[in-house]
Amino acid sequence: MFIGRESELTALNKLYQEDKFQFVVVYGRRRVGKTTLLLEFCKEKPFIFFVADESVDSVSLEKFSKEVFSFFNLKGLTGFNSWEEAFLFIANRTREERLGIVIDEFQYLVNANRSIPSILQKLIDHSLKDTKLFLIICGSYVSFMENEVLGYKSPLYGRRTAQFEITPFGFFDSRKFFPEYSREEQVNTYGVLGGTPQYLVTFDEKVDVYENIKQKILFKSSYLNEEPTFLLRQELREPLIYNSILEALAEGNGKLNEISSRISFDNSKVAKYLETLIDLKIVERIKPEPIGRKSRGSIFKIKDNFFKFWYRFVFKNKALIEQGLADFVIQNKIKPFMNEYIGPIFEDISVEILKKMNADGKLPFIFENIGKWWGNNPIKKREEEIDIVAYDKKNILLGECKWHNSLVDMSVVKKLMDKGALFHFENKFYILFSKNGFTKETLNFAKASNNVILISFKDFVSSKMKN
């Protein structure tokens, strides 16, 4: 079953209907669903789908030739002598007729022949631009695609007519992989696996999340057991230091000096490693929104939930897992910490909900910016943090998210409203997201006020999706 990606498919189809030459670049982390998206898009369209591999250039060209000949039903031909010849042949065939070509895993072609980008550039400028070819190149080494295909130093710079970075699913698409799970199980699963489809398809709804964790992550020969280190080894030369940084981040050390002192490394060195992890889209740097009093520097956070889960619970408990104590790890090292672990993930889900409400015009104003805020509270003389701030020039919405089983009471609302005093906006609104709902007093207070919004996750998101 194909899930989500509606906006990408709509945009691709719109380009396809333009009936002129298009050069589309699709990129994104491994396993994120690029090939599946392109296969869905190409369905029932005339497309040659070529997946490059780590062959030498001449073998790749031979394989490509075979795909082209087979598409045009040409038998007995030996293959093109060069990429130029192959694309000139295609140019001739696409002067009047639409044809799509996908070159998947483009990075392998370039690794084997560094001149491929400039060959393509010349072909686009001299022949392909006047054809009806719909050329898609797709790659999973994000930094390679961003620098050597999209970057201004690349010969292909400026030739593309569209680009799509395919990112992991958010919560609301991820939960569609588990329509039979309860809403809490869907959140837990999203917290464990994140939105990478290849990971999402590994869990089996017939058993609960913890059994899945045991079978699909902790079990030694399972696919996900070593996935993060496997991916790091593919992209980086020194995975050991990266492992330590990611472990420190997973423990909740977000500031540069916290990470450096946790692993006893120089700030400057750690900063460099963090940059690489940011390039790989594994880590993100978050800055407080520039509102209110000047806030302190950035914090770093593991972007991908699976990496977060793995470094927090698997990497840390490796010795126990290797002794065959997976059940012990689940009962004592994972289950009791799950609600606390999901806390920040619930903030991300709440941001998703807010963005949706904003797009649907369901908020008191349409915000232009959204993020987090932390900084000094001069009234209380302490560091203050706000889970979500969403604002435009005149209005601000302050948000607090609570992922625990008890009902959220007035003390939480009051605390959040106190923080409102830190900002100078014409209108201030407050929104609270709660896992299980609110006390009666809080509900009555919100009803009587015109600037407090309450979102009970349990009412906002239906439980079993098939109901």
Ligand SMILES: Nc1ncnc2c1ncn2[C@@H]1O[C@H](COP(=O)(O)OP(=O)(O)OP(=O)(O)O)[C@@H](O)[C@H]1O
């Ligand atoms: N939109 C989707 N709906 C349902 N399942 C999906 C979707 N996208 C991906 N998947 C599942 O995830 C798996 C991995 O996706 P896919 O091979 O498309 O990723 P990729 O980004 O091309 O990976 P790589 O770069 O490693 O080749 C697919 O085999 C499929 O099972």
